[in-house]
Amino acid sequence: MSNPDYCTWKMNRVSKIFHPTDSLLQKTRNVLGSKNQSLLVDYGLMKPLDKGTFYYLPILQRSINKTSALIKRFMHKIDAQEISIPNLTPVELWTQSGRFDVYGSELFTLKDRHEKPLLLGPTFEESITHMMTLGQNIGEKQLPFRLYQIGNKFRDENARYGLLRSKEFIMKDLYTFDVDIESATRTYEEVNDIYRKLFTFLGVPYEKVEADATDMGGHLSHEYHYLASIGEQSLQTCSSCGETSIDSTETTDDVSECPKCKSKELQKNRGIEVGHAFLLGDTYTKKQKANFLKAGKPVPMQMGCYGIGVTRLIGAAIEKLATESHIRWPFPIAPFSVCIIPPEKRSKAFSSASHYLEEVHDRLNTVPGLQDSILVDDRIRVPIGDRFRNARRLGIPLVVIIGKKASDTENPQFELHFIQEEKECNLSLNDLINEVTKYSQEKHKEN
Structure with missing residues (x-):
């Protein structure tokens, strides 16, 4: 079912994707x-x-x-x-x-x-x-x-x-x-x-x-x-x-x-x-x-x-x-380029920062090379940390978290994680869009 807490605009949603997981990772690796x-x-x-x-x-x-x-x-x-x-x-x-x-x-x-x-x-x-x-x-x-x-x-x-x-x-x-x-x-x-x-x-x-x-x-x-x-x-x-x-x-x-x-x-x-x-x-x-x-x-x-x-x-x-527990993709063929993680339902940021989800999604979805390559982890009853670990395991190169700092009315900040580079930063919305655009352009540049 669609999540009633958000509008039903066109999004790639984790809750709707069929990917049956198995918790026996180490066991199967030893076999395979x-x-x-x-x-x-x-x-x-x-x-x-x-x-x-x-x-x-x-x-x-x-x-x-x-x-x-x-x-x-x-x-x-x-x-x-x-x-x-x-x-x-x-x-x-x-x-x-x-x-x-x-x-x-x-x-x-x-x-x-x-x-x-x-x-x-x-x-x-x-x-x-x-x-x-x-x-x-x-x-x-x-x-x-x-x-x-x-x-x-x-x-x-x-x-x-x-x-x-x-x-x-x-x-x-x-x-x-x-x-x-x-x-x-x-x-x-x-x-x-x-x-x-x-x-x-x-x-x-x-x-x-x-x-x-x-x-x-x-x-x-x-x-x-x-x-x-x-x-x-x-x-x-x-x-x-x-x-x-x-x-x-x-x-x-x-x-x-x-x-x-x-x-x-x-x-x-x-x-x-x-x-x-x-x-x-x-x-x-x-x-x-x-x-x-x-x-x-x-x-x-x-x-x-x-x-x-x-x-x-x-x-x-x-x-x-890949690492022993995390998939890694070449950026041009990653299934999704960016994962957006909105606030958890029980958090204070849910009421004050959830409205950013649609804007962040729609703006990133217009970046050249990223169209239809944005994934939203809309499982808002799952803690942000668990959703972030899931995005890392799947190897999604960029993760945007709309968390506590995004609820600041004067200077909302968004977390941007570069998964393969293992670095992160906090940015304003415009700086976030610019940084993701720059990264995507660099990764899509042909020599």
Whole structure:
């Protein structure tokens, strides 16, 4: 039910959000082994359906939506066009490419009513290449094409660590098509540059590493990693030149050295892959006859593929930033940017300062980048301290408290808490709006 003590203007209210919490935080972390899964499950942001599959509940879904919108914005900066690719893929496409046996047990396979073998797409190189062959007379001047989708993928693998490795997950796939390997290489560099800008904008330290492209049948590959102790990839960073590379000697007795400068002064780390880039050339287009017309003759297009794991990116960022008991988000993809906590019902400030709630909410809701990103903890019968601790646990970056000091008729003051920076200040209403605006602008600034 709506709280009768306040007007029913449009607000995101804690009392109306579905997020069933679990008090067994430490117990579940010991079982699950990762901060992102323990915190997201225990604080009611996601719940497991089965091993490796999850319900994404409203608060987490907001972050997924923000992350997807952010990725789309950066894709459009390089003139990529959004499409949708069916998840159901004919097995014959994978047989033709030679990857059906390679993927083997990771594939979810099924048959339709006509006994036609299908699989749930773990990736879509075969499908997108097939699409490029369908009745199109693509001319040389039409290229390049840059086509992307954001959707679900399915891999029957050893699911663990929550959003870091699950059987069903959300991913952005960009596929590019060029006339020759030189222009495809320029596209590769352009996409990697937009990836650099995107990951820098998110504000989480990352490493770009050169990777092996042979598994995908390509010429060149790079991966983007967040360093974390539970990362599956072994990495090494050179103390001499600063280059980070994949540690190819993890399971051998060979001595590691930096591929760039050959130094053996290396620091070992583990990384969570959150993005990748492959220059595929004509590996897929030649087999499937995905051609363009050059001087009237068919020529295979040169292809690249570029992925960002949407849900994995969120999980990896939480794994990197969170404390043992508090979620932390990159500001641009936090489900809510600001939480407002009005006075408690039993307090003296309730009658004298509650009227500020609507004004604070409405003014902050007009700040660029904060629209529909304001949460109000309207549970006025819960003490302010308990509500503040809840906002901290959920990782909301900024918390505004309308408390005792706001009831001063001559100089009302509002508490502003910067959660990740662990600092607070008391400000007038105008100064509060200005400070939050400044903070938001800084966090939304693109380099």
